[in-house]
Amino acid sequence: MKVALFAKPITALAITLSSTIGFVLLSHSHQQLSSLKSKTHTHSMANNRSFIVWLHGLRDSGPANEPIKSLFTSPEFKNTTWSFPSAPSNSVTCNNGAVMPSWFDVHELPVTANSPKDESGVLKAVQTVHAIIDKEIAAGTDPNNVFVCGFSQGGALTLASVLLYPKTLGGGAVFGGFVPFSSSIVEKISPNAKGTPILWSHGMADTTVLFEAGQAGPPFLAHVGVSCEFKAYPGLDHSISNEELRYLESWIKTCMPGSS
Template identity: 75%
Template sequence: MSSLVRFLFSFAAAVAAASLLAVSLRRRAPPSLVASQLVPAPMATDRNRSFVLWLHGLGDSGPANEPIRNFFSAPEFRLTKWAFPSAPHSPVSCNNGIVMPSWFDIHELPMSAGSPQDNSGVLKAVENVHAMIDKEVADGIHPENIFVCGFSQGGALTLASVLLYPKTLGGGAVFSGWVPFGSSVAERISPEATKTPIMWSHGIADKVVLFEAGQAGPPFLQNAGLSCEFKAYPDLGHSISNEELYSLESWIKNRLKASQQKEN
């Protein structure tokens, strides 16, 4: 099989996984919350308000991932604001330069632990994510009530954004992602950022972002002084399962409870 055929197969698998994820979420998500439950009350205290930012994968879009929030029905999310931004359209090297939604350039698929990285592109994307976070902080949401989550390329951007943010955030959740930069960028991690907890989920059967790329995450984070909860899913390919999303809900909920107790 030629390298072009292998690439086309891997790329098609990535796009198909993103499409199946959106369809699965629409079909299997529990009943959605009413809009009034998702909008923070104007008189709510800063400590009770929260913000969840979700970053999609390569070739996907923010609106296609909005059903994810239907999994978060606990009372702690009553004052949660959600954001599902879409990546800008740009040429992607692993797709022969074809323009598509992408947070930064990807040089090859499948992604392995030793794949080349687009450090400059990642840092530019991180600036945009930080601007979104800064806007919510300026609006009165406590940084420890802000959570950044993402799938695949969005998971890699989630990790970079949380590690390079100058304040401690509520947490970063990585799904089927990878470490998107080298040691030179890692040296910029601030002491406050090392206090942000990381949740990492990865399917062992992932053929797009190989499991080895996910496995490289916890040791990297440990060396940087961060804690990481890593969970492997034996039969999961390059997609997100309902089980992962319910685990994410519980993980964020517990941190919101702790934040509210601290305020009280």
């Protein structure tokens, strides 16, 4: 009889424990599912995120170029992060040694296809750009969604940064730029980097970086094995037009993963 007396309380206790354990398991399972969904959402957002680095020209600054991003209004740029770094102050030979924001030294103006090149300065500046890209990729952005763009000296640095990066990026866009190194640099270009497409735009009335300097870009890239689209703008001087930026927006969209 004593066994019978204790049977109900023990059963009740067992039911209570079972219910509690079930609730804990369900709660833990729900937390795991929520965590998984959160991680999946974060990963999905990172994969859909694009990143654009804009490199300014000689004597300019990053913040002065930030209005450019307001022109990119297509839905594809809803999750785009922009970076507008500023060059350090350096002595510039073409300006009589004056100290000003400069990614590397420029020996003469106008820049021609055969102007002297500050290759050591370029390689140092490339490290700065690569650090920016590395940080973004480490945060989860797909390298194929990373784009480097630049004007004039920044365009030359764009070219160097893209060609010397160890991964294939979404693209590099050069505006009024020039090739900042000799053919000896070809040996440092990785097979992955050769898969990054280049857009090269140049004003035909440019008297600062001559049109011939821009025209030297596509043959150089063809020799390297890099795809390049070259666009000449009649009447455009050493500046960037809204027409160029509108085309850049459409070009980047075609380079994004999953574009038709």
